[in-house]
Amino acid sequence: MNRKTFIKTLILTSGAIMLSNKKLFFKSNDEDIITLKMIYNNFSSNQQLKNEWGLSIWIEYKNDVVLFDTGGNPLALWENIEKLNLNTQRISTIIISHLHWDHINGLPLILEKTNNKPKIYVPEHDLETIKATASGGNYIGITEPQKINDLIWTTGQMEASYKNNSFCEQSIIIQKENAIYVFTGCSHPGIVEIVEKSISIFPNKIIQLVAGGFHLLQHSEEQVKNISDKFKELEIQKIAPSHCTGEKAIEIFRDQWKENFVDFNLGDRINL
Template sequence: MSKYLIGPWLALLTLALTPAKGTAGHAGSPDAFPRITILFNNVSHAPGLALGWGFSCLVESPEKIILFDTGADGEVLLANMRRLELDPERIDVVFLSHIHSDHTGGLDAILARGSDVQVVLPQGFPTPFLRSIVEKGAQVQVVEKGGRLMDRVYSTGPFDVGIVEQALILETRKGLVVITGCAHPGIVHIAESAVRLTGIRIHLLLGGFHLEGKKRSEIQAIIFRLKAMGVEKVAPSHCTGEAAIAAFRQAWGTDFVEGGLGASIALSF
């Protein structure tokens, strides 16, 4: 995975992501099975959590605890984590998909609770944004192209299609788990890129698919293409839109996975 300097003040901050001892499963109990927990979403699932427009989830990888995006509001994000008995100070890596505030708005609150993290973001974020992260004591890794971040964890690399965005890829025994923030570059394009990068089929495609307001024919065409690729399971939420979520639910049937706020999805590394 390529890294580069944003200026002399970042010279010491382009460190590789190295394994941390004893981090797997530490987001909850010490014996917690690796899983993805949805922390911030405008799509409801579990009661007692605060909804908000945006997306964030906690990923337990074999090496590190990864916060994928931070939602729009840090206080809401932290409140939901408390309700789910998840400790923000145990986050090792914050992976940002794209610059929009409904995915980055909670970052300051996370860094204030535990700034000893690495923030992984795609090339193209404004330099003042990167500088503000460093000034809070965190490290920055800028992703220039797709590749491995750590054991069984990849970035697709930045897609420069209007809005720069990257997706997170987890390699599991059942296939890839691909997590998208808003899928501005196109959910099919992201899925195809993940398969091309790794040579592994997709077990689960999760996150915002950016289909709100799309015509039924467009949604059906996307479903057809993902089915043709062999995507086994889907968990659409956030900006996917109610009509598209319903269409995915019908198309995948028992392989549709709930991806709303508070959902907990087990991983098989």
């Protein structure tokens, strides 16, 4: 059986996935629920929070918290954390997608607000540069795809370039039961390439969701539609483009994906 047929069978036999109130639910025991909260983003669903350019996702599982990226303006990040009543002392792990300011500028503040020295996973290629932004952290350089904790994997660092600068970016993959959920920072290596890398790590899982920044600001309507088609070819079930995807591209995706388009913007939460 090829991958396509295998995934189709998997989808038909699992059947437990449903969408309700803009939130994604995977039928599972309450204590096993993973909650992801978008706490920093330029696209907002909550007027009480500060929306500025960048991205940060708060991931809760049992008593543990993992932070994926830290936004661009530490003051705005802190305001959102306080308004959402989140306890930074619970953060055990920080994963940084890449070295750009809109993903790392909140890092020194987060380190200040935690006593337990969280592990900070960064692309090995840019470890020294990121260290210079927030010194004294417990840094771990990532090269290859690897398991970070019980739930979360990294794609490993993938090469990228932006405005003539070469760097690396990692995305995260949450694996639960038959499915994987891919979360990206800015997708500088290419959103399709990131999904293909995720498939190569988990060839026999349903890609239930791809969310985050897709970096399509400069793409034409036709190019965005091609990416949308490619996503369908890759059997992605739902998408939640945000941050640097661009307003125009987001509207094209919304139109093409209909009920399989998920809003995951500032103030939104996803339960898996």
